[in-house]
Amino acid sequence: MPNLTLHHQSNNMFSAQTYTDRRQKLAEAITEGLILLPGNGEAAMNYTGNTYPFKQDSNFRYFAGHNRPDLVLTVDAKSGESYLYGDDPTLDDIVWMGEQPLVKELAERIGARHGGRLDQLEPALSRATTVHFLPPYREERRRQLRAWFGTDRSPSKALIRAVVELRAVKSEEEIAEMNAAVRTSLQMHEAAHRNLQAGMTEAEVAGLIEGLAISAGGRLAYPAIVSRDGHILHNHHHSNTLRDGDLLLIDAGAESPSGYAGDITRTFPVSGELTDKQRAVYDIVDRAKTEAIAALAPGKPYREIHDASARTIAAGLKELGLMKGDPAAAVEAGAHALFYPHGLGHLIGLDVHDMEDLGEDVVGYDDEFRRSTLFGTRNLRLGRRLRENMVVTVEPGIYFIPFLTDRWREGGKHTDFINYDALAAYRDFGGIRLEDDVVVGAAGARVLG
Missing domain, CATH: 3.90.230.10 (Creatinase/methionine aminopeptidase superfamily)
Incomplete structure (x- = not known):
């Protein structure tokens, strides 16, 4: 269920070049494999349609900007190519919450390519020899990681160090x-x-x-x-x-x-x-x-x-x-x-x-x-x-x-x-x-x- 405030989020973002530069520096620090940066989803307060105020994952927001739930960013550490995955709003979403940008448009705003729907992400992960991801702090994220990989895997220490290095100093x-x-x-x-x-x-x-x-x-x-x-x-x-x-x-x-x-x-x-x-x-x-x-x-x-x-x-x-x-x-x-x-x-x-x-x-x-x-x-x-x-x-x-x-x-x-x-x-x-x-x-x- 899309967040009502997201339609106007573009005014609260930096330029596409800012996000492109950040991802390029991240890729240069990792050098190989696929970097996986999932955004947060909505969290139900007492039933599915009644959610807490949405809070985006800050690492996703640093590299992808968008304050919209259920998006995933990947970065090829070798080429620096970035892909944004997510599901476009349904007709019911639009009726209840108003028109929202398509994921393809969201990708363009941050200088990334459109990766496809969320169900198209798993094949891309399976093709990667190494996938780098950060420690999950929500149980929903842990379950999703297990579903993607079929087993528990450890977060990437190299990615943690690279993200800390980039985010510690502010522009x-x-x-x-x-x-x-x-x-x-x-x-x-x-x-x-x-x-x-x-x-x-x-x-x-x-x-x-x-x-x-x-x-x-x-x-x-x-x-x-x-x-x-x-x-x-x-x-x-x-x-x-x-x-x-x-x-x-x-x-x-x-x-x-x-x-x-x-x-x-x-x-x-x-x-x-x-x-x-x-x-x-x-x-x-x-x-x-x-x-x-x-x-x-x-x-x-x-x-x-x-x-x-x-x-x-x-x-x-x-x-x-x-x-x-x-x-x-x-x-x-x-x-x-x-x-x-x-x-x-x-x-x-x-x-x-x-x-x-x-x-x-x-x-x-x-x-x-x-x-x-x-x-x-x-x-x-x-x-x-x-x-x-x-x-x-x-x-x-x-x-x-x-x-x-x-x-x-x-x-x-x-x-x-x-x-x-x-x-x-x-x-x-x-x-x-x-x-x-x-x-x-x-x-x-x-x-x-």
Whole structure:
């Protein structure tokens, strides 16, 4: 059942040459065999005809552009020739959803050839001596791969590496799309701040910001986090009523019509003014964010920037009397993770956590930088050296998590660095996180939006 919005999708795509160039670079990296890039299909919400909002596979969209379900792209790695497969709309499709372009027209728009119907794809696969495909993340894709090949096969490591290499660095036209997504994201946060008042529910704020994302021609890039319980890192329920004195943490980003994501976090006082205690913690987080953005540079390991942000947070908490000892030693031991149990950020692009369907360690780490095994630091998704025109999130935070504090205190954990007695006054504080999306540049970082 075709998606209603697809008839106008051509305005949200790059030129045919852009997609042709991307596929040519991919073919040159693989050199032999057939590259198979299936798009996503519709996902039924509660019956076949009632589907979730369609989300195209980002790897397919990067190389084929189209935001239409049930398409498959193949690329001959030797010749670079590309073929687009799919079924044309039926009469019933047109009656219910309006006229849609034929697959042949879709192929022409991206500089590819028309391969034929979907049932004509399997013979083409059987003729190939080697077929390269990426790891499936939907069960429907796994079943389809088994049907095509008659058995389970392993994803292509060479294709994974090639795709990560191409997508990790953004072109100027991609950055322009991401800037548009971030501008909408900031408008969402500004509207929430402007309308925020005691007595509102989290759900009212969540509805306001999601409506703005849809009004801009896209949708949310990920389920919005709108929570006065900011110490719960990915809290998606919106049932609380906001009170004076509460902090409201909003982690929400819009997706542009072209599919590129924004990812912004702000923390607002419901009463309009931060208390002195809240301001002191907020300023530490803001300082960690500002310093991290200033440190972004090609060739700089993101792991080093993360560790520096953790030292800034540990030093700030020491000034408040909540930590003690040497901040650098505290970070090396992992004591800061009681307050900062996640990484500084991640790559962002067509996915809000860009390409993580290909494997977090493949995308964010390499032979030079391995993932830490320490609690907290092991959640850092990006540790490798940065490259010019990578786009990353920078999102430090400080959280007071009662369960974690109790568990560590009972176990006598990091008593040389943590002043547990002083934490009693912060038990109901919640959490503060601040986040921007930033382009890594040779002449300095550029904050999007």
